[in-house]
Amino acid sequence: MSRYRLYPTADQAMVMAEHCGHARYVWNLAAEQQSWWNPRRGPAPSYIEQNRQLTEARRAFDWLATGSVIVQQQALRDFSTAMANFFRGTHRKPRFRKRGRGEGFRIVAVKPSDVRQINRRWSEVRIPEVGWVRFRRSRTVPDAKSYRITVDRAGRWQVGFAAVPEPILAPGTGEVVGVDRGVAVSAALSTGDLLSCPGPRSPEQARLLRWQRRLARAQRGSVRRARIARVKARGVGRRKDWVERTSTDLARRFDVIRVEDLRVKNMTRSARGTVEAPGRNVRQKAGLNRAILAAGWGQLVQRLEQKSPGQVEEIPAALTSRRCSACGHGAAGSRESQARFRCVACGHTANADVNAAMNIAAGRAVTARGGAGLPVPVNREPQHSTPPLLVGV
């Protein structure tokens, strides 16, 4: 996101403030419906249904009808994206928006003609119902597909352009890689590579935990909060950098990138270990690490999808961690520990996350029903002739 300071006239700012209010109203309406619905009442209204309700609301309320339908619909769409991200396990549940906090609205389907340069320093962006609004071009404006207008509490307006990265040309070798969201590391590749997304460094982490424990007593806007924010921001920067490098590297090296469907994964696994092989003594730091891993993983998949459009496949796999990538045997006992996999049928040993990544690369896994009797990779017979020692143990 590249941000620029916007300089609307007083009249323009008034309309933009109304847009913010409408976007917030529509978002909160959607959030309220979501919180009211529960599984017994059936699914929450979809975007289409909410859009129909919006049309009705616009008929009923003049103040809403005078606003931009583009802004209001987009708020609904953003909410439904936020819910989808929540279900994927990559983001927090969308919350109510408060007046004056994080105010803004988003415009998508932006054409190159919606942004124009006036002179060396200034450009303009076209905003629905507002017209051309000037912004300071502090650096090159990316070729954006959408932008978000925000206003801070001091009344300063900003426009942020979401740059869609250029797709990276695949190598054309037909090579497939499986990427597994690891427990101990951030991601494991079927090639055997273990990737770890940088979190806070150890001393930083210890400090962060100490500070966070004391935070309950801290005042809003206190020095402590500021310190925590600073350390966290450093971690965010390092993580972003890692996501960029890793996604580019994978997009360049492989034609097909297979990842596990997170909706399934979420139910079977957490940073505390797997359901089959729960970790021990990991409660400390687990919360912090879990959040970092989850965020890093979500960003990595998102970036991969942008850099290799059409080449990322989500494998609807469950229990990839208990299937042997060599012989196909699936058994809970094969997962020796968080880190080690040792097949109870053929004795094949591997790093547990790499083994799971290889199953993902092959596009298959043990189903919830399954155990033994699973498809064995065609060209790979079990690599032993004597019965493995571990059978029946």
Ligand SMILES: [Zn+2]
């Ligand atoms: Zn095996």
